Amino acid sequence: MLHESDLEGLHIKGVVERNIATLFADVTTVCLSENDNFSDLQNILQKWCCASGAKFNVQKTEIILMGSHEYRLGVVANRKLNENYPTIPPQIHIAKDGEPVRVLGAFVGNKVDQVNVWVPILEKTDNTLSRWERTCPTPDGRRLIIGMVMGGYTQYLARVQGMPEEVEVLFTKRIRNFMSEGRAVPMVGLPMLHRNLEDGELDNEQDKDYDHPA
Structure with a gap:
């Protein structure tokens, strides 16, 4: 459903297909662009859960930002990927600069103290x-x-x-x-x-x- 959606995802130079989702064990990583609506992603996941009987642990959802320092600060402050879209729900954590997020045993993020x-x-x-x-x-x-x-x-x-x-x-x-x-x-x-x-x-x-x- 994600690959067939209108979500823009992440475009990597030299790669034809956009990077939209990666699944490994019980960890799902979704890539969104600044032009994507986070609510659209939530709707897709809710439909998928209803159809499959699965359930995402929303409380453990983490957002790791990409882009310029100014853009990251704006998203943290406004909880929006784009000013034209609704705010990201408060129960979803947005990692700030210097805050590591554990993904499959590795710690990723911006300006993380290694x-x-x-x-x-x-x-x-x-x-x-x-x-x-x-x-x-x-x-x-x-x-x-x-x-x-x-x-x-x-x-x-x-x-x-x-x-x-x-x-x-x-x-x-x-x-x-x-x-x-x-x-x-x-x-x-x-x-x-x-x-x-x-x-x-x-x-x-x-x-x-x-x-x-x-």
Whole structure:
């Protein structure tokens, strides 16, 4: 219904078909131009819900603005995409500049502080490493924990959001601190820890002798 509607949507240079809607799992993203009437979109969605038996969670609807800074300020102040159309209902949230909106695990918006996006992950990492520290892991165990915790917590967001250099420095400090058991001066430097296992002097037979001394 959206593709067959008169909504103008978003036109991308080099792409023939307009971008009007993207659906993934339970998330639906609709693109509107400044010439579109938000009420028309609501009417289309209501008809679709009646026909399909589905229901949109209007309370979770977020509007992420595009365009010039002046245009975005005007929409936030007047709650209108265009002066000729009715206002957007008050229960629908319009994201302001600097306010991130979570979409499929990524945080999008205008002038979003990318470092702040990572604060919850950093705090979660600190809490998890603190719990693991109480188990007194071995150096090899610490290596596995670092890969499991930091790799698991950061991989997706780093892929879809990108990781600022400041955040990378903070994670590096946590790796150094955890691997050195909190010592101010680590016994082994990070360049050595970053080397491949094959570069070490313990082979399988030596590991076996170490685990089972005579």
